Amino acid sequence: MRKFINPSPDIWAELVKRPTKNLEELEPGILQTFQLVQEQGDAALLQLAQKYDGVQLQSLLASEVEIAEAEAKVPQELKEAILQAYSNIQLFHTQQAEPVRQVETMNGVNCWRKSVAIDKVGLYIPGGTAPLFSTLLMLGVPARIAGCREIILCTPPAKDGSIHPAILYTASLLGITHIVKAGGAQAVAAMAFGTESVPAVYKIFGPGNQYVTVAKQLVSKTGVAIDLPAGPSEVLVMADESANPAFVAADLLSQAEHGDDSQVVLLTTSEEILQQVEQELEVQLNVLPRREFAAKALENSLGVVLNSRQSMLNFSNLYAPEHLILSVADFEELMEGITNTGSVFLGHYSPESAGDYASGTNHTLPTNGYARAYSGVSLDSFVKKITFQYITREGLQNIGKTIETMAEAEGLEAHKNAVSIRLKELDRV
Numbered sequence: 254m255r256k257f258i259n260p261s262p263d264i265w266a267e268l269v270k271r272p273t274k275n276l277e278e279l280e281p282g283i284l285q286t287f288q289l290v291q292e293q294g295d296a297a298l299l300q301l302a303q304k305y306d307g308v309q310l311q312s313l314l315a316s317e318v319e320i321a322e323a324e325a326k327v328p329q330e331l332k333e334a335i336l337q338a339y340s341n342i343q344l345f346h347t348q349q350a351e352p353v354r355q356v357e358t359m360n361g362v363n364c365w366r367k368s369v370a371i372d373k374v375g376l377y378i379p380g381g382t383a384p385l386f387s388t389l390l391m392l393g394v395p396a397r398i399a400g401c402r403e404i405i406l407c408t409p410p411a412k413d414g415s416i417h418p419a420i421l422y423t424a425s426l427l428g429i430t431h432i433v434k435a436g437g438a439q440a441v442a443a444m445a446f447g448t449e450s451v452p453a454v455y456k457i458f459g460p461g462n463q464y465v466t467v468a469k470q471l472v473s474k475t476g477v478a479i480d481l482p483a484g485p486s487e488v489l490v491m492a493d494e495s496a497n498p499a500f501v502a503a504d505l506l507s508q509a510e511h512g513d514d515s516q517v518v519l520l521t522t523s524e525e526i527l528q529q530v531e532q533e534l535e536v537q538l539n540v541l542p543r544r545e546f547a548a549k550a551l552e553n554s555l556g557v558v559l560n561s562r563q564s565m566l567n568f569s570n571l572y573a574p575e576h577l578i579l580s581v582a583d584f585e586e587l588m589e590g591i592t593n594t595g596s597v598f599l600g601h602y603s604p605e606s607a608g609d610y611a612s613g614t615n616h617t618l619p620t621n622g623y624a625r626a627y628s629g630v631s632l633d634s635f636v637k638k639i640t641f642q643y644i645t646r647e648g649l650q651n652i653g654k655t656i657e658t659m660a661e662a663e664g665l666e667a668h669k670n671a672v673s674i675r676l677k678e679l680d681r682v
């Protein structure tokens with residue numbers, strides 16, 4: 254962890270930069286992948302599965318037999334946990350549905366907005382180093398609530414060509430049957446452009462490593478929509494003297510273990526807490542199965558002592574972390590000052606893992622500072638909001654003059670005429 258004691262605000266902008274490669278470095282390789290997929294379709298996906306996932310696939314699609322057999326391979330305890338998480342995520346996201354509200358802006362001028370599902374969506378489920386079936390719940394549940402008709406799932410295959418049974422089991426729960434064994438930029442390209450086995454979709458969802466995230470950003474220039482840039486995981490913890498150093502270290506490690514390009518940040522008003530957390534990190538890191546990823550991520554991470562709660566807040570808002578934990582005694586006031594983050598965890602007993610798996614909130618969240626302007630995935634991500642209006646004869650007489658005046662001032666006579674022609678007819682009757 255890189256340590257800073259009361260760093261001058263002049264260097265904060267430098268400190269909040271993430272350790273990820275930039276777009277320019279990754280772009281040429283990803284554009285080559287796009288071209289290959291566009292030219293060769295399924296053949297390119299098979300070739301790239303061999304190159305990047307080290308597997309020679311017999312088929313790109315998971316078969317009905319593979320999907321059916323997965324259920325028996327998932328332990329009962331895990332099934333129950335998945336069902337509990339499913340239910341909480343469903344409850345939280347169902348409440349996000351907006352009722353249709355008709356507003357009469359003037360007498361006879363009626364406006365309303367309706368949410369309509371995006372017809373064809375593609376879900377990317379990371380699987381490079383860990384099979385994130387929890388991500389399938391985070392994307393599949395709101396897609397189902399929204400009513401998306403066609404759901405395509407892409408996830409990288411394991412070295413033996415299989416897909417983790419928990420991903421297949423979760424897909425079955427969600428009624429998703431079009432499961433493609435493809436990862437990385439090639440999966441994103443397949444869902445954007447279509448191949449023989451992968452129908453092109455209207456919007457691509459899902460987190461992933463830097464290749465996946467940059468690929469999504471690049472395809473979004475070609476007409477397909479994307480949810481948000483959700484790259485390598487991050488957490489920022491603000492800790493005061495009341496924090497438990499072992500809890501804080503555990504929270505930092507929980508995101509550091511995602512990958513060596515993850516970054517975690519500790520902000521504290523106490524040098525002693527920083528030291529204690531560092532000691533705890535060492536103890537807990539050594540027994541983690543994914544300690545190599547976590548150790549690399551920690552090298553890129555920050556421990557910063559600041560002299561006030563307000564400074565912690567200012568730094569955090571500038572950093573705009575994917576996840577923010579307030580490990581402080583009285584979080585209420587601090588909470589009100591938060592402006593930039595994906596998701597907030599309050600107090601000493603709200604670990605970030607709760608949001609990753611089961612509390613109900615969505616874990617697909619903006620990283621790399623994008624939380625300054627983006628929100629995480631929600632039910633809204635899977636719908637379009639279409640506006641409607643119905644103007645009565647009386648309504649047009651009420652609003653007509655306003656439209657005519659504005660159209661004339663913009664020099665758009667045809668716009669004005671569309672109103673005038675009707676008003677003249679109404680004057681005649």
Ligand SMILES: NC(=O)c1ccc[n+]([C@@H]2O[C@H](COP(=O)([O-])OP(=O)(O)OC[C@H]3O[C@@H](n4cnc5c(N)ncnc54)[C@H](O)[C@@H]3O)[C@@H](O)[C@H]2O)c1
Pocket residue numbers: 305306378379380381382383385388409435436437438439460461462463464465482483484485486511512515575616617618619620
């Ligand atoms: N922000 C969020 O909401 C969120 C949620 C969950 C996970 N994540 C992040 O998702 C990521 C998962 O990463 P992962 O790698 O385990 O799985 P992944 O599925 O995102 O990526 C694996 C794929 O990357 C491609 N790839 C790997 N090395 C490559 C190379 N050198 N060149 C080109 N392509 C290459 C391969 O095609 C491989 O199939 C982690 O960074 C994690 O932090 C983020």
Ligand SMILES: N[C@H](CO)Cc1c[nH]c[nH+]1
Pocket residue numbers: 385387388485486487508575609616617618
């Ligand atoms: N922390 C990740 C989002 O950044 C989500 C996740 C899935 N599984 C465990 N964690």
Ligand SMILES: [Zn+2]
Pocket residue numbers: 486507508511609
């Ligand atoms: Zn996580």
